[in-house]
Amino acid sequence: MHGFAAVDYVLAREVLQRGIAALYLVAFVSTLNQFRPLLGEHGLLPAPRLLEWAGSSPARRRMLHPTLFTRVRYTDRRLAALCGAGIAIAAALVAGLPQLGPPWLPMIAFLLLWGGYLSIVSIGQTFYGFGWEMLLLEAGFLAAFLGSRDQPPQTVVIVLVWWLLFRLEFGAGMIKLRGGREWRDLTALTYHHETQPMPGPFSRQAHLLPRWFHELEVIGNHFAQLVVPWLLFAPLVGLWVPGPVPTLMGTAAAAVVIATQLWLVVTGNFAWLNWATIVLAFSAVGIPDAAAPASALPWMIDGTPLVWVIVTCALGAAYVVISVPAARNLVAHRQLMNASFNRWQLGNAYGAFGTVTKQRIEYVVEGTLDADAATAGWREYEFKGKPGDPTRVPRWFAPYHLRLDWLMWFLPLGRSLDDWFAMFVVRLLEADPPTLALLRVDPFEGERPRWVRTVAFHYRFATRAERRELGVVWVRERRWTVLAPVSLGG
Incomplete structure (x- = not known):
């Protein structure tokens, strides 16, 4: 890192932008296929009924997260059109097309994905009440400020992605320590592979592994979620201490997170939770000793237009404010799991499986x-x-x-x-x-x-x-x- 420019993290930005866009593509396809029978006009929990209830009074309307469908009447066709637009924009980002233009172009594309999917999640009720919905929303919002290829990513935005990953992993680790006794006596994974919501083709083989292996799994999980997340911020030391070591420490932390998440991918089916964590972990994969771009013009700082530096710094300042409840939650005795503290579902608290089902x-x-x-x-x-x-x-x-x-x-x-x-x-x-x-x-x-x-x-x-x-x-x-x-x- 060199001041405002995170020049060591150009590859990380490529993975973040394309990976997050790919997850949005999957999310919109999933919604296109399932929303209408679950929540459509004739669904199991019809969204129009929720919108009608919310529209009956200003107080009820404020209880609903922002959604386009409070301004435009919901129909199944409009829901399908929204999904189609989301799929097209996400596919363009996966291909890297908006990233070829100025930084505001991928910013608009990601903000459209974020706003469109927020409109769906806000009326999705229990069928969209999963922690990875708000995770995808927050990841997409931050991805909007990663910039384009004609400039390095901004340090403040990369650090905000680390902060998101820290809340995700450390929050999950703390919720386990404060949750069921099985996480403290190392027995949790003797049950989990069998009782998890949706086992995969190798879940049975994982379950039949010896007890000592399951105990090592729990110890490895605690290390990966309680110790490793702190090392994600090691590259910040590089702002003051020269040398590749801080960047390599962050990369090593990312490798541990990616390895543990791949084990969960192999042994389970947790929608895009594990894949999103893997993508976010790449934010800490740096290439040491990358040269800082020259700033020959007065309106350029570290190779970035001054206006974009101001925008991203303002984002960082705003995030400090909205992250206060989530930071408090991490040290709270009664820690909340997968909680949002504002209407925009940003700066959230995360966590999963504080207790493990025994049968x-x-x-x-x-x-x-x-x-x-x-x-x-x-x-x-x-x-x-x-x-x-x-x-x-x-x-x-x-x-x-x-x-x-x-x-x-x-x-x-x-x-x-x-x-x-x-x-x-x-x-x-x-x-x-x-x-x-x-x-x-x-x-x-x-x-x-x-x-x-x-x-x-x-x-x-x-x-x-x-x-x-x-x-x-x-x-x-x-x-x-x-x-x-x-x-x-x-």
């Missing part, structure tokens, strides 16, 4: 064509990602986000069935095509079932011997009836 309960949804529910033969609806058929090997979906499958994982953790699930059952009874498209298998191939019910099963990964003998990935045991048979008439 896996799955709600299996079944239907029948038979008239008599008491003697009926029942067939299962298969979801794309969540466990169902015990013989089916889990698949990779991340960074794509299967929102219905994730919400199904949360259901057994609550005390009652959520409102959206009741409407989901109704849609199954109606054989609603958009809803059925969210599933992997409709056992009735578009025909309306007479009855639908929900049964709770305990799932565990099959041992190696059970896998060889029975050919199953999961061993399951029926526990209780969650929802007794219901029909449209009932």
